[in-house]
Amino acid sequence: xxxxxxxxxxxxxxxxxxxxxxxxxxxxxxxxxxxxxxxxxxxxxxxxxxxxxxxxxxxxxxxxxxxxxxxxxxxxxxxxxxxxxxxxxxxxxxxxxxxxxxxxxxxxxxxxxxxxxxxxxxxxxxxxxxxxxxxxxxxxxxxxxxxxxxxxxxxxxxxxxxxxxxxxxxxxxxxxxxxxxxxxxxxxxxxxxxxxxxxxxxxxxxxxxxxxxxxxxxxxxxxxxxxxxxxxxxxxxxxxxxxxxxxxxxxxxxxxxxxxxxxxxxxxxxxxxxxxxxxxxxxxxxxxxx
Amino acid sequence: xxxxxxxxxxxxxxxxxxxxxxxxxxxxxxxxxxxxxxxxxxxxxxxxxxxxxxxxxxxxxxxxxxxxxxxxxxxxxxxxxxxxxxxxxxxxxxxxxxxxxxxxxxxxxxxxxxxxxxxxxxxxxxxxxxxxxxxxxxxxxxxxxxxxxxxxxxxxxxxxxxxxxxxxxxxxxxxxxxxxxxxxxxxxxxxxxxxxxxxxxxxxxxxxxxxxxxxxxxxxxxxxxxxxxxxxxxxxxxxxxxxxxxxxxxxxxxxxxxxxxxxxxxxxxxxxxxxxxxxx
Numbered sequence: 001x002x003x004x005x006x007x008x009x010x011x012x013x014x015x016x017x018x019x020x021x022x023x024x025x026x027x028x029x030x031x032x033x034x035x036x037x038x039x040x041x042x043x044x045x046x047x048x049x050x051x052x053x054x055x056x057x058x059x060x061x062x063x064x065x066x067x068x069x070x071x072x073x074x075x076x077x078x079x080x081x082x083x084x085x086x087x088x089x090x091x092x093x094x095x096x097x098x099x100x101x102x103x104x105x106x107x108x109x110x111x112x113x114x115x116x117x118x119x120x121x122x123x124x125x126x127x128x129x130x131x132x133x134x135x136x137x138x139x140x141x142x143x144x145x146x147x148x149x150x151x152x153x154x155x156x157x158x159x160x161x162x163x164x165x166x167x168x169x170x171x172x173x174x175x176x177x178x179x180x181x182x183x184x185x186x187x188x189x190x191x192x193x194x195x196x197x198x199x200x201x202x203x204x205x206x207x208x209x210x211x212x213x214x215x216x217x218x219x220x221x222x223x224x225x226x227x228x229x230x231x232x233x234x235x236x237x238x239x240x241x242x243x244x245x246x247x248x249x250x251x252x253x254x255x256x257x258x259x260x261x262x263x264x265x266x267x268x269x270x271x272x273x274x275x276x277x278x279x280x281x282x283x284x285x286x287x288x289x290x
Numbered sequence: 291x292x293x294x295x296x297x298x299x300x301x302x303x304x305x306x307x308x309x310x311x312x313x314x315x316x317x318x319x320x321x322x323x324x325x326x327x328x329x330x331x332x333x334x335x336x337x338x339x340x341x342x343x344x345x346x347x348x349x350x351x352x353x354x355x356x357x358x359x360x361x362x363x364x365x366x367x368x369x370x371x372x373x374x375x376x377x378x379x380x381x382x383x384x385x386x387x388x389x390x391x392x393x394x395x396x397x398x399x400x401x402x403x404x405x406x407x408x409x410x411x412x413x414x415x416x417x418x419x420x421x422x423x424x425x426x427x428x429x430x431x432x433x434x435x436x437x438x439x440x441x442x443x444x445x446x447x448x449x450x451x452x453x454x455x456x457x458x459x460x461x462x463x464x465x466x467x468x469x470x471x472x473x474x475x476x477x478x479x480x481x482x483x484x485x486x487x488x489x490x491x492x493x494x495x496x497x498x499x500x501x502x503x504x505x506x507x508x509x510x511x512x513x514x515x516x517x518x519x520x521x522x523x524x525x526x527x528x529x530x531x532x533x534x535x536x537x538x539x540x541x542x543x544x545x546x547x548x549x550x551x552x553x554x555x556x557x558x559x560x561x562x563x564x565x566x567x568x569x570x
Contacts, residue, residue, distance in 0.1 A: 004473040005392035012381040012444055013400055019419065019441025020407045026418035085312065088305045099309045101556055102317055108552045109320075110502035112520040113541040116527050117323050120534050128322055131339055163316065224411050227504055231524060245413050252417050253509060265414040276409045 027269070030262035037256045050263035060264060063235075063242040069154060070243065071222030074161040078218055079211070081162070082169030087199065089170070090177040100174070104167035114164055115231035122146035122156040122232070129156070150240035153233045157241070160228050165221075169214050176210035177203060209286070216279040220272050244268050327351070327538035350539035354526075359514060360540065363522040368547075370432055370518060371501040374439040378496040379489055382444050386451035387477045391463065401452075407445045415442075416509060423510055430512045439500045447492045454488035455481055494555050498548060519544045 031050050036043045054060045085103055089096050106114060121128040124145040133139045146152045180203055188198045204211075226245040229235060235242035235250060242250070244264055252261030321341055328346040354360050388394070389401055419438060420429075428434030458481060466476050482489065504520040511517055517525070523544060527537045 002392070002394040005388045005394040005397075008384045008388035008392075008473070008477070009394075009400055012385040012448070013403075015381070015437065015441045016404065016407065016444045018422070019438055020410070020415065020445065021403060023415040023418035023422060024407070024410050026421070027414055030418060081312075085309070088309050091301070091305060093302060093305055097556075099313055101553065102313050104556070105320065105549075105552070106316065108498060108548055109545055110504070110520060110548070112502070112504050112524050113323075113545055114319075116523065116537060116541065117319055119527075120326070120538075121319060121322065126337075128319075128339075131337075163319065166316070220411075224413060226413060231527075248413075249416070249505075252420075258417050258421070262417050265417060269410060269414045272411055273409055 027262050027265050030259055031266045033259045035257075035259035035262070037258060043259070046259070050260050051267070053260065054263050054267065059239045059242055060244070060247060062239070063244045063247045066150075066154060066241060067223045067225060067243040070158055070161060070225050071219055073154075073158045074165065075215065075218045075222055077162045078165045078169045079214060081166050082214075083173045083211075085166065085170040086173035086177055087203070089174055100171070103170055106164045107167040109164075111164075111227040112231065114160060115228045118156060118160040118163075118228070119147065119232045122159075124148065129159075147233050148237055153237075153241040157225070157228050157232055160232070161222070161225065165218065169218065172210055172214050173207065176207040180206040209283070212279065212282060216275055220275050223268060223271060323538045324542065326534055327542050329535050350533075350535040351543070353536055354540040354543060359517075360522065360543075362515060363517050363519050364543070366432055366517065367501055367519040367544075370435050370439070371497050374436050374443075374500040375493055375496040377436065377440045378443045378447055379493050381440065382447035382492065383451050383482060383485070383489065384477070385444070385448045386455050387481055389448070389452045390455035390458075391460075391473075391476075391481075404445045404448055408449060412442050413505060416505065419506070420509055429510050430516060432516050432518075434510060435503075435507060435518075438506055439503065443496055443499065447496065450492060451485065451488055454485055458484050490555065494551060497551060501548065 032045055032047060033043045034046050034049075085099075089099060123130075124147070125143060127146075129146060130143045134141075134143055144152055146156045184202045184206070185198050188202050193201065224245060225243050226249070229241060229243050229246045230249070233241040235246040239247075245268070248261045248264040248268075251257045251264065325341045325343055327350055328348070329343045330345065330347050330349065385404075389397065423429050423434060423438065426434075428437065462480055462484075463476050466480055471479070502520060503518070504524070507518045507521050508524075511521060523537065523540050526540055
């Protein structure tokens with residue numbers, strides 16, 4: 001029996017170990033070295049020097065701030081709008097599948113295509129964003145060069161993040177809301193609770209586990225924003241919109257600083273693992289309670 | 291609970307109004323892209339709110355399809371995506387079969403290693419993966435992409451399928467075992483056909499993931515003839531920075547297979563959703 005089992009597991013596991021597990025360990029080991037890209041040349045072990053450099057590197061620190069800002073802006077918006085849409089769709093509404101498909105469409109569209117699309121929308125001249133913000137809403141006196149400075153650039157990148165992510169949180173919330181027993185709503189209605197009261201006191205507590213999962217996964221995803229920044233601003237102008245992954249990528253593949261890039265990767269991995277562990281611990285304590 | 295008819299009608303009306311307004315905002319960027327892809331170069335950036343081009347033209351599509359090896363890139367992407375998808379579904383279903391049907395020494399270790407790997411973001415591995423690909427001479431080739439696409443997708447799909455296979459009753463296996471069927475026949479003739487919905491979910495996510503993959507292809511591919519579509523489209527934008535119509539015509543061609551897969555199989559998306567997000 002065991003022989004058959006290994007025949008099923010080992011080919012796949014060997015590939016998995018080679019492509020995922022071995023590089024995962026290597027990321028850490030590389031981060032402790034001054035890696036020389038030329039084969040055969042010495043790559044001395046330098047301990048934590050890459051980490052010391054990173055935490056004294058204003059561009060890396062700025063990249064962390066940028067991804068934190070991106071996360072703080074995009075996560076609540078995706079949750080509020082996604083949940084709102086899920087509530088609207090959680091009804092025997094004819095045509096709800098059509099709306100679900102429309103809202104989820106950005107999620108399945110390639111990051112490359114939507115990043116280029118938003119680069120065009122946020123063009124400096126008479127693009128769509130300027131048409132709406134300047135000419136319709138009159139929020140700015142003249143056309144904004146969105147991608148030419150830090151905060152307007154981050155705003156454009158965040159707008160893309162929200163637009164592309166809403167459908168995903170909507171679908172998870174919709175699945176969670178569908179699982180809330182009808183009887184709870186009916187009982188609350190008999191007690192005189194209005195629509196808002198039922199939402200607050202019945203739906204929200206019932207979907208709390210799903211909400212936690214969405215929050216944690218969105219935060220993790222927020223810190224990993226990459227392709228949109230790479231294509232929309234390239235981290236510029238002058239590194240002002242760098243996020244950790246674009247900076248890591250730049251250091252590694254433009255300057256061949258593989259050791260330093262690995263230190264940035266590993267720092268971000270630790271951040272993500274801490275968030276995952278926190279969610280796991282929270283789930284466990286919750287399961288014990290109930 | 292009996293809801294009066296007028297209340298149900300107002301409820302639906304409010305929902306439709308809100309959904310339509312938000313839906314219009316959500317779909318607008320796509321319409322804007324579609325509209326731009328039919329505009330001539332001079333009309334681009336004319337009036338962003340005018341969706342119907344005053345003088346629509348197919349010339350961007352003709353240029354995209356004929357120039358710059360575009361057909362080649364499309365075929366490259368299709369080949370890589372199809373081969374990777376088949377391998378991902380096949381290899382991860384084999385692993386999932388072992389995890390759901392056998393007890394063997396080290397099973398826990400193997401499974402935990404897969405679950406731990408799920409929490410590691412793929413991008414964090416790109417530097418050592420690049421060195422590995424260089425040492426294995428897998429850089430700058432389409433075949434070289436496949437082992438990396440398959441390897442990084444195995445964890446998630448094995449995890450998803452193991453859960454599904456466990457819901458298939460063991461008694462069916464035992465009945466086949468009595469008839470003398472070996473492990474392979476039970477896997478191939480029993481579990482795989484019964485798991486078709488889950489396999490479909492895996493295949494869809496695997497196809498979309500590999501069809502759209504950008505970062506790894508960008509890092510490892512150099513030569514023109516091995517480019518995949520996402521690389522080609524991003525470069526298109528760099529080379530023809532003012533020809534947005536051309537960029538979006540190419541983009542539309544690239545997202546059509548995705549749209550078809552998505553609209554035909556959209557109910558499968560809910561299934562693999564929560565877990566799929568971990569790696570996206």
